Amino acid sequence: MSYHFAHLPGDLAAHQAEFRQQLTALLTDESDWLANLANTASLLSLQLDRINWVGFYLVRGHDLVLGPFIGKPACTRIAWGRGVCGTAAARGETLVVPNVHQFPGHIACDAASSSEIVVPLWAGGQVVGVLDVDSPHMDRFGDDERRYLEEVAGLIAPYAARGRGRS
Numbered sequence: 001m002s003y004h005f006a007h008l009p010g011d012l013a014a015h016q017a018e019f020r021q022q023l024t025a026l027l028t029d030e031s032d033w034l035a036n037l038a039n040t041a042s043l044l045s046l047q048l049d050r051i052n053w054v055g056f057y058l059v060r061g062h063d064l065v066l067g068p069f070i071g072k073p074a075c076t077r078i079a080w081g082r083g084v085c086g087t088a089a090a091r092g093e094t095l096v097v098p099n100v101h102q103f104p105g106h107i108a109c110d111a112a113s114s115s116e117i118v119v120p121l122w123a124g125g126q127v128v129g130v131l132d133v134d135s136p137h138m139d140r141f142g143d144d145e146r147r148y149l150e151e152v153a154g155l156i157a158p159y160a161a162r163g164r165g166r167s
Contacts, residue, residue: 016148019047023155033162038068040156044133045070048145052112053134057085058160059127064089067129067160074109083107088118089127094146098139110134117141119153123161131156 026039037056044054055069057078064078064085075083081090083105088095097116100106113134121129131153135141 016151019043019148020151020155023152027155027159033159034068036156036159040152041068041070044152048133050137050140051133051135053110053132055132056121056129056156056160057089057132058129059089064130069132071134072110075107078107084116084118085130085132088120089130092120092122092127094119094150096141096146098141100134112136114138115140117145117149119146119149121153121157121160123157128157129160 023040023043026043027036030036030039041055045051048054053069053071053074055071055074056067057064058067059065059080062080064080066074066076078086080086084095084097084100084103084107087105095116095118097103097106097118100108100113100116103116113136115135115138117133119131120127121131131149133141133145133149
């Protein structure tokens, strides 16, 4: 199957249905967790503007370990409860950080990042990973992006759980 993906500038809410259709097509045709996380990161990088990093960290023991991503090389392992990703995972809630330089314990993998959103991936009643998106712009992420990325996290979470050895 061939896909046509284009950057969707402008009103994020206006593009959610198209994105959902594209992501569902990718997930339906492939059951491998790694391929699906990689394609989801790629699709998000094409469709979100003003970002410099998008990807996944997966729970491994008491750490989050780098998964598929698009952007500069990143921190490989993040302790549970540390930085924005570890804090979002430990709390089990989405964190929107308008200015990462003011977040206590922020881990700067890319000095160009100024704001960040991290969405936990829930499967089987527990956090199995996080979806992380960074931007070089202050205050880049709002309620529209939060809702949008929480929906994406809900669609992709079962695949992240498979990457932990679950069915």
